[in-house]
Amino acid sequence: MTDAHPRMALGTMHFGTRLSATQSREILDAYLDLGGQWIDTANCYAFWGAESGLGGQSETVIGQWLADRGVRDQVRISTKVGAEPTRPHGFPAAVEGLGRDTVNQAIRDSLQRLQTERVDMYWAHMEDREQPVSDVAETFGELVDQGLATRIGLSNHPAWYAAAANVHAQQRGAARFSALQLRESYLHPRPDVQVEGEDHPHGMMTIESKDLAERCGLDLWAYTPLLTGAYEHPERPLPKAYEHPGTHGRLAVLREWADKLAMKPSQIVLALLNAQQPAITPIVGVSSVAQLAEAVEATRFTLPEEALEELNTVG
Template identity: 45%
Template sequence: MDTLNGNGFALGAMWFGTRLSEKTSFALLDRFVSRGGRWLDTSDNYAFWASPSGRGGASETVLGEWLRRHPGVRDDVSISTKVGANPTQAGAGAASLEGLAPSAIAEAVAGSLERLGVETIDLLWAHVEDRTVPLEDQVEAFGALVADGGVGRLGASNHATWRVERARATARARDVEPFRFVQLRHSYLQPVPFAPLPEWGHVIASPEAIDYVASEGLGMWAYTTLLGGAFARPERLQEAYRHPDTERRLAALDRVARRWDATRNQVVLSWLLEGSPVVTPIVGVSDLAQLDEAMDALQLHLQADDRDELDGRQPE
């Protein structure tokens, strides 16, 4: 399986340079790498909604400065970033996204490379769908970036499964690099199907999407894996997740957590990291204690009976 999982989860850099200062961001990056972390996940649009400029780029800029101040660390980390969802007009938000036209993709990647100060983006994502541009044009544009050496591998974030499959078939027919990774919102708790979520653009990992990833041998990355801190602070749980199956799953989660003297978050991360298919969680943290908690989850290895209990496959 072409997962490029590296060593565990990816450190989410969404708030670097906006909600998190450069000093705090650097401290998190230093600790992550010192503990064996490899993947750093960002986007060209992070975090436009929290930036006075109304545009993205702050996160990539902070990462680029950290890389510049740590000569040689580039050999120890891999960069994941995304294009397609950065506003082209300050303050216009989602109404003016850059999109996935070939010229927009090329311009966005050039900007990301400059801010990050790197020659290659290890994993580039099409952040959101753009159905105003022919899929064939998108496939050709992304494939050209890999052929030119500016990008290592490609992924589709927040795309419908049928669009991913069509894009991959088009890439095969045109002999260019296909999407090898899928990124969706996924966690141990699941929302009510079709229930609206407050976050624009989030696409839930459906059973069909998970089956597709496993069947095709793709790498799967997941965001919002810890539900914005709701496992530790239940009052944060969104309405779409408040239903009877959540109660059952949380009870099972607590039993397994007690068994292993672990936190809810650690059990959830282990459930994702060693499940089938293997999932690379993108984990965003705001302090070193949260980061250490997540890194400690890499030492937790759930047994088959733990997974059966978590997934409701045996009597409680």
């Protein structure tokens, strides 16, 4: 095992559904051997791929792997609450939300599936505007006080929400939300168009979320960084929101640098996210050990300054 942790989190959305338990464990074993540390999951993964119409499969696979391998102290576990259907196949009309009782029960259910006493990061998965911001801040802060979560974060929330929640937490001397998890990649959609298949109205990383993170010391995590394989598979069309001149210019420069550096375009994207200010931790989902090895290699690669300048400014 290498000493340097790759600057990424392993996405496990399809563990136990699209990927069998055996395949999932092979990837987890390889991730550990490659020095991987953060493992990202959610209590709702993956209700849409399960006959039951409810989630929990990913956490269950990870928990059994942790118990069998005895490696809980070598990894960090990140999971979420707020998007699990309250009835089979009930999303998005019937979703658990972020009420105090719901969150308190959900984290205990997640800990049971994960076979651990605490998680290292607990995320509010999506907004619940029926709950006051102050109540959500207090609910999650109490989980830290109870030792059930080491850190707390907000996924798919706007920057203003994070700022308001943390002002409230600061006034109470409570734990703050210390990370934001949002959708981000090298290509960006038009801001006035809803991305096809994106369920979260505030799921995109913005200049405001980046500014908040940099000025207030929050970590940034990026989901769907590789656009479900679109960088390497032209047969997988990008959503229509990405159809604009900036996309074509960026893709051309990305492919040029991939050729120059003898890397895959997706590897360049991962290295570029790490190199941003503030740095962005990509959450990378893979379906094979080979894909995992490529991703880990990319997050350990330092792009030349010339590449950074050109990739960041084109388009």
